[in-house]
Amino acid sequence: MPYTLAKFFLWGLLMALAGGIVGWLLRSLKARTDLARPQTLPIDASESDRVRSELESAVAERDRLRMELADVRGSSAGALGFSTTLDTSTVLPEPVEPVEPVDLDLDAARAVLGKRIALDDLRVVEGIGPKIAELCAGIGVMTWRQLAETDIGTLQSMLDAAGSRFKMHRPGSWPQQAALLASGQWEEFVALTETLAGS
Known part of the structure; x- marks a missing residue:
């Protein structure tokens, strides 16, 4: 009886180990295919250009609004007698010349x-x-x-x-x-x- 229980336990342990190894291999294979799938998708150049042009137009609009805001701040501060100088405690990057x-x-x-x-x-x-x-x-x-x-x-x-x-x-x-x-x-x-x- 103890021999049969030990044999049964050993076979169960071996089957669990084999199942774990097979499961791990299947999981890693699925992970590899999931990672490889996005790399094989073709890049649509027209979509990339469209997104880039939208980004450029948004940046241009933001810059235009910043300039308008600076003009408004400068004219209203000057009209009210406020100083228009920057706070020198804030370090700003130097402007980049073309x-x-x-x-x-x-x-x-x-x-x-x-x-x-x-x-x-x-x-x-x-x-x-x-x-x-x-x-x-x-x-x-x-x-x-x-x-x-x-x-x-x-x-x-x-x-x-x-x-x-x-x-x-x-x-x-x-x-x-x-x-x-x-x-x-x-x-x-x-x-x-x-x-x-x-x-």
Whole structure:
């Protein structure tokens, strides 16, 4: 009798173990197919362009409204005798000037930066890694000049939409850094990134 119970128990244990292994294999196979499915879906270029144009028009409308608000604030504050100066305790990023195309000397960049860089490699910008460079490409920002001309709010919206793992990134200086890179101001770029690393 004890031999039969031990044998029954051993067979039950082996069947439970086999069932657990088969269940685990089926679950991992299903997870792989679920993960692979979205990667195989074709990207509709027209839908992507439509979303991009809607985003650009929304950004343009927001900028227009900001300018109108600034005009209204300036005219009403001046009429009432209020000061229109900014509170200097708030640090605002420097405005980004439009970047004129120049022929960039990447050998000079290597001498100043201490490493070889590729033209328009967004990963050179402090705070942008390979994943964020992919996100930037997804919204049509693939060059230093394009990044320099991109609104900080657009970059922050891109990071917010990408998920919680990107919440720690702050794109406030990215356009300024990109403007320096696009215009070949290597020394100024190094000085800016050292300032950012120190803060």
